Amino acid sequence: MANEIYLSNKDLDESIKLYFNELLPIKSEKEILNTYEALGRVSFSPVYAKISSPFYNSSAMDGIAVDSKKTYGASDRNHVELVENKDYIVVDTGDPIPKEYDAVIMVEDLINIDKHKVAIYKSxxxxxxxxxxxxxxxxxxxxxxxxxxxxxxxxxxxxxxxINKVCVYKMPVVGIIPTGDEIVEPGGELKTGDIIEFNSRVFSAQVKEWGGNPVRFDIVKDDYELIKGVVATAVDKCDIVLVNAGSSAGREDFTCSVIKDLGKVLVHGISVKPGKPVVLGIIKDKPVIGIPGYPVSAYFIMENICKKVVYSYNGMNLIEKKKRQATLSRRIMSSLKYLEFVRVKLACISGKYIATPISRGAGNTMSLVRADGILKIPQNIEGYEAGTKVKVELLKDEEEIKNTLTCIGSHDIILDIVSDLLHVKEDKYFLSSAHVGSMGGIMALKSGETHIAPIHLLDMKDGTYNISYIKKYLCDKNIALIKGVKRIQGLMVPKGNPLNLKSIEDISKFRRRFVNRQRGAGTRLLLDYNLKKLNISSKDINGYEREEFTHIAVAAVVAAGDADCGLGVYSAAKLMNLDFIEIGNEEYDFAIPKEFLKMDVVKKFIEVIQSNEFKRELDKIGGYNYENIGSIKGFF
Amino acid sequence: MANEIYLSNKDLDESIKLYFNELLPIKSEKEILNTYEALGRVSFSPVYAKISSPFYNSSAMDGIAVDSKKTYGASDRNHVELVENKDYIVVDTGDPIPKEYDAVIMVEDLINIDKHKVAIYKSxxxxxxxxxxxxxxxxxxxxxxxxxxxxxxxxxxxxxxxINKVCVYKMPVVGIIPTGDEIVEPGGELKTGDIIEFNSRVFSAQVKEWGGNPVRFDIVKDDYELIKGVVATAVDKCDIVLVNAGSSAGREDFTCSVIKDLGKVLVHGISVKPGKPVVLGIIKDKPVIGIPGYPVSAYFIMENICKKVVYSYNGMNLIEKKKRQATLSRRIMSSLKYLEFVRVKLACISGKYIATPISRGAGNTMSLVRADGILKIPQNIEGYEAGTKVKVELLKDEEEIKNTLTCIGSHDIILDIVSDLLHVKEDKYFLSSAHVGSMGGIMALKSGETHIAPIHLLDMKDGTYNISYIKKYLCDKNIALIKGVKRIQGLMVPKGNPLNLKSIEDISKFRRRFVNRQRGAGTRLLLDYNLKKLNISSKDINGYEREEFTHIAVAAVVAAGDADCGLGVYSAAKLMNLDFIEIGNEEYDFAIPKEFLKMDVVKKFIEVIQSNEFKRELDKIGGYNYENIGSIKGFF
Structure with missing residues (x-):
């Protein structure tokens, strides 16, 4: 049971080549299906017709079937008479033509002489x-x-x-084995320290999409002999085996040694990020792959390696993902040691794609849900400057990306509602929102990476909202400010307000544990504004440096008892069942370059926020005033 | 039981609008699935997280969890000592962080003082x-x-x-009812007059692709009461009902009256071609559609109407098929009375798409298998001239079309083998062949609608093959002639040669029933050459005007006893188990513009025809000499 201590750092393409060389020839199997059940399957051999269709000569018209030779000489001046059952038979469209006949004369071209005799005037x-x-x-x-x-x-x-039966490639059976002491099946009571197992479900769905047949095994504890037993069984039952987690080189990482024990390991550790700790092994001529535990690492290994393995069995032609050129909105750094897969949002602004990198954490599953594409940064490149033109692999349908209204700026729960209503109202439209705070929104407008920016920026000098910031930072653009909502901001505290917090002063006075928003967030500015007015230093706020990116995230921290209070909107407090101490009203509006007001999707956006349906949803949540919502406050 | 006598000729869009106005609101239903089974399904409502992930604070490193306040003041000059279980606990990556701690110090930053005491030099x-x-x-x-x-x-x-359960749109249940006296289930003994039922299987597969749940009923005979009974049952069980055939206005067309009887008919007859005789009806608020019997008509009604109906239930966004601009290779006429759907082959020649219309027959299912796209000719347009730029809806993946070698010209069975081997050798490549005869191939090269043209054109003057035609007709191009095969041509006669045919003379002498190839076919030229040599008039050949487009089609006619003989290649005769009387050898070569020799797919094509695998296949069939195959005979 000797574990590897170090992982190798082998090139991805080289690893795949090495692996397939050893795996080949892959023995694709065939199976026979009813033809009517073969949709989407891949023919194993060419299919040749067994019978002709139609398999008999049939009439294409209503009329009579004749022997053409008997009609020769018929003309306007010289008609030919034909007798039923001797010279012709009556046929309807589709009727078979007996052998003795070789032509059909349409009913329109016949003169009836009597019931069983006709005359024709044309041969x-x-x-x-x-x-x-x-x-x-x-x-x-x-x-x-x-x-x-x-x-x-x-x-x-x-x-x-x-052809009533057709021979197709058998879908490879892919065994998926989740392992780990800390992972638990979803649905049960969760204890601190538990991790819900979901990787195997993602793998199963991916395998299905690729034309494989996934078989998920039960969770196996981190025990060398247990894992070895299940892997051996899986290899016997399946064509391909995926072992999840334990693929690195730590104390409890058994995958590599189990595969070595039962067969051989070709590669352990590939120079990709995320996804490095992968094991490419072979047991009894079958591919057995150890996949890293972090969901995003696992995803990239599945997409870049396992997909190729599945396709090599199922006869399908692996078509590369579509790539599009995009301009990077920010600088992005990358290690020279790794080929890096960066998740990006794509905004289609005035017909051009702008790529904005999103979270690079290997544990961030939502980043995969939200990503529109993948930017691959090669191993020998240190990164790209903002403005670089890069090729991005699309994860979504291009039409969907083109029909998406990009909305970067301050977070509010109402954006989720708008997103939902917009798509329901008009199937083809989508709203994609990124939460980077109000100043982030202004900067995104400045660099042209968003259509619209939701902002609530308080002018410290005069207490007004938004306009002075647009004038200051976006003076080179023609910006329209669409009226949004007035929303109540306040302190979120646990239900019943156990510490009896009444104001911002109390936070510093009693050194309550606070959770703050990130730099550039309007809510943080509101705090700063109040601190300034109250002459309190940020150093006196315990937790001023602890940053969360959304109102709900702040509320969640308070709800979990991890902080005593945070500043945020009423709706977030209500959603998380917290008490709320009102601090003030603020104006949450939408800044947008004037030229985008012409866009159909923007018109629909305004329609949605002005709709009664939307207002009803706001009333349900509470804490919003939507007077004149959707009107233009002005152009700046 | 009053039948309509005439169909209306209503505009397609207008009909759909009228129909949906009456159908709305469509009551989409929802169902609850296990999340892990919901791949590809459509969310019925927005899905919000029930728990946070992670739902507890955990260590991101191996090290110790501390209360950051107790570390303040630690520096290089002034270390701080911490005691286990009083000031810190040991944590591994992923371990939960208890509430009393708010930071982790990495193991690398610790100095061990003793087993339960550490020093730190940085707060x-x-x-x-x-x-x-x-x-x-x-x-x-x-x-x-x-x-x-x-x-x-x-x-x-x-x-x-x-989220372990997710609420998704229920897939609409689509009842499919095949009707007709002449249709039979496949697999049984076929009698003359039988038509194999397959439309319902195509509909089922289409419905599946669109996210519906097809339920096929047994074949119902053409009996008003029987059909009425099954339609009533289907309406009770299903969300949508499709009745196949009987949708026109003939004697045995009951669909319209049955729907009228049980509900109402909104449209009967739409101005599209193929597909006119369609019935749009509603029974108990459910859509019931009568679909024409001809497979191609049925296909277009399914694609243009039924698809929209299915999508209106399943929550999915109906994305329009991709369109690409293409140049028409031939003139195409269309009636002013109809919106016409024309099946086209697309050749991607030097980066531009060339569209060539294929069969317009409503009964031609193979035309749908072979089509790359659909050209819609609007109702008010009489057609397009050759060279017109048109928009074509793609039926295949664009990459597939781009990677297809287009091969227009004379037919030979070996093209099927090449097509198969090429794709097997290199997944991404395809060969598409159209059979228009050798002269058709020359013309296709001339108009730039093909990459390659297989030809066997006999020079009547000197008995040589191909070169004189290229010089004459393609003098403005630089054409390479790739050596193909020498193949034996001869008379195909029924097994045992019952009429004891020995030569072409015998055909005219005994007035045997002949079946000919179409004008421009090399095989027809070979006949003409022989007739000329023998001084026989084509008028003396019984069946000279009966044209088939391929060798196999000619062989099939002879095999069916529908003709006494035909001229063709040995392989076709053998395939159809016919006897064969050799007439002579001919040279079947491949003409190709010189510049295309550079194309990778052409190189692969040559590799394939030179491969031993291909030669083995030729030997199996017999009748081919492949000496020097794939070499260049010359440039002209």
Whole structure:
């Protein structure tokens, strides 16, 4: 049970090449399905028609079937008479044409002489108005080649061509083994120290999307022999095995030694970030991969390695993600030691993509939910300056990104409601909001990385809101200020206000534990404004340096008992079931370059915030005044 | 049971508007799923986190948890001593931080004094090295909005946020009822006059792709009361009902009257082609649609109407198909009475798309399998001239179209083999072949609508192949001729040669029923060459005017006993189990503009035809000589 102490730092492409060289030839298996059940599956071999369609000659018209030779010579001057059952039979569209006939004359071209005799004035050309055998599909004709993803119309053509069973690639069975002492199944009572297991569910869904068949095993405790037993079973039952966590080189990281014990390890440690501690192993000719525990690391290993492995079994053609050129809105640094995967938001501003990096933490699952694309920074590059044109791999449909209103600035719960209502009102539109505080919003407008910026910036000199900041920082732009809401700001304290806090003075006086907002947040400015008025130094506020990025995050810290109070909006306090001590009103508005007011999605945004539905939602939450919401306060 | 006699000719958009106005509000239903099973489903309402993740403060490093206040003043000159369990506890990465502590000091920054005492030389900043509550997800935070298609990472974030069940749109249940006296289930013995039922299987697959849940009913005979009974049952069980065929206004077309009887009909007959005879009805507030019987008509009604209906239930955002500009390679006429859907092949030649219309028959399912896109010709337009720039809706992935080698010209079975081997050898490449005869291939090269043209054109004057045609017709281009195969051409006759045919003379002498190839086909030229040599008039060949487009189609006609003989290649005869009377050898080569020889896909094509694998396949079929295949015969 010797553990590796150090991980290698092998290049990603090199590792994959090495791994596949050892894995090949991968034995893809086939299976036989009913043709009508084969949607989306991949043909294992070319499919040739067994029968022609139509498989008999049939009439393409209502009329009579004749032997064309008997009609020769018919003309306007010289009609030819034909007798039923001797010279012709009556046929409807679709009726089979007996062998003795080779043409159809339309009912419109017949003169009835009596019930069983007709005259014609034009001879029939052989094969006229006959749908001949194989007009659609000819026996032995190729319907679909091998390695073809079967579509609805393929199913129709195959059945028409007499193919009722079709041979397709078997979907590889992918065993997924979650391991760890601290991980627990979701749904139970959570104890401090528990981590909810969800990686295996993400992997299962990814495998499904890639055309594999995931089989999830129960959570296995961090015990060498237990893990070894489950991995051995999984290798017998599955085509591919993924072991989650324990893939690094720590005390309790058994994945690598288990794989070495049962088979061999080709790579342990790849120079990517996040995702370094990965194990590429082979047991009984089957790929067994140790995947890091941090969700974001795991995601990138799944996307960059496991996906290729699954595709090598299922016959599908791995199409690379679409890439688009984008301009970086900020500088981004990267280590020379790693190929780095950076999650970015993409804003489509005036037809150009602006990429803004989001959280780089390996534990941040929401960053993956929110990301529009991935920027890969190669190993030998230290990073990029703001303004650099980079290639970004798209994670979302391009139309969705193009139809998204980007909203960067101060956070308020109402943005979630607007986002929801906008998309419900108009399917194709989306609102994406990033919470960087009001000053962050102003800066995002300045650098052109957002359509709209929600702000509530208090002028320390005169107590007015927003306008003086726009004038000062955005003087080179023509900015419209859309009226938003007045909202009540106050101190959030635990239910029942156990410490009997009454004002900002009390925080410093009794050294209560405070939780602050980040620099640039309007709420922080409001605190600073009040501290200044009260002549209190920020040093006297215990927790002034502890920063959270949203109102809810502040409320959550207070609700968890981790701080005695924080400053924020009424709605957040209410949501978290906290008590609330009002400090004052503030104006939360939307700044937007004037030219964007023309955009259809902006018009819809204004429609949404002016709608009764939205106002009803605000009333439900409480703490908002929405008089004249959506009107233009002015252009600056 | 009064039938409509005439169909209306209502505009498509107008019909849809009228129909949806009457259908609204559509009552989408919701259902609750386990989060981990919700991949690809659509959220019915916004999903907010129930718990924070992490839901406790945890250490981000290995080290000790301390109260930062007790560390104040520590410096290089003035160390501070801390005692275990009084001033600190030991923590590993991920361990929870008890409430009395607010910072972590890394193990690297500690000096051990004894087993339970350490010294530090730097004070701790509050909250340093702590992963705080909600660092990833904050309780009550929006994870996904409503009407959002759930992805793997969404599943992870929801489970991390304590969401184990998620409310999604119920997939609408779509009842599909095949009707008709002549349609039969596939798999049984086929009698002349039978039509294999496959439309319902195509509909089912389409419905699945659109996020609906198809339920197929058994075939119902053309009986008014029977159909009425099944439709009534289906309306009770399903959200949407599709009745296939019987949607026109003929004698046996009951769909419209049944819907009228049970509910109401809003539209009967829409001005689209193919697809006119459609019935839009409502029974008990549910959409009931009569779909035409011809497979291609049915397909367009499904795509243009039923898809919208399914999407209006399932919460998904119906994204329009991608459109690309293409140049029409031929003139195309269209009726002023209809909006016409034209299936086209797209060739990506030197970076530009060339659209070539393919079969317009409503019964041609293979045309849908082969189509790369749809050109919509509006109702008020008579058609387009060759060279017109048009917008084409893509049916295939654009990358696939771009990576397809277009091959227009003479048909040979070996093209199916090349197509298959090329894609197997290099996943991303495809070969698309259109069979328009050798002269058609020359013309396609001339107009720039193909990369490569397989040809076997006999010079009537000197009996040579191909070169004189290239010189004559493509003198303005620089064409390379790639050596293909020599193939044996001959007369295909039924097994045992019952009529004892020995030569082309016998066809005219005994007036045998012949089946010919289309004008411009090399095989037809070979016949003409032989007729000329033998001094036989084409008028003396019974069936000279009966045209088929491929060797296999000719062989199929002979095999079906519909003709006594045809001219074609040995491989087709063998495939169809026919006897074969050799007439001569011919040279089947590939003409290609010289500049395309540089293309990677062309190199792969040559690699494939030179491969042993390909030659083995040729040997299996027989009748081919492949000496020097793939070499360049010359540039002209």
């Amino acid at each position: 029939a050309i052989p094969w006229q108005h006959i749908r001949t055998i194989g007009e659609d599909i000819v026996e032995k004709q190729l319907i679909i080649p091998s390695k073809h993803v079967i579509t609805p119309v393929d199913i129709g053509a195959m059945i028409a061509g007499g | 701790a900043i509050p909250w340093q090295h702590i992963r705080t509550i909600g660092e990833d997800i904050v309780e009550k935070q929006l994870i996904i909005p409503s009407k959002h298609v759930i992805t793997p990472v969404d599943i992870g974030a929801m489970i991390a946020g304590g």
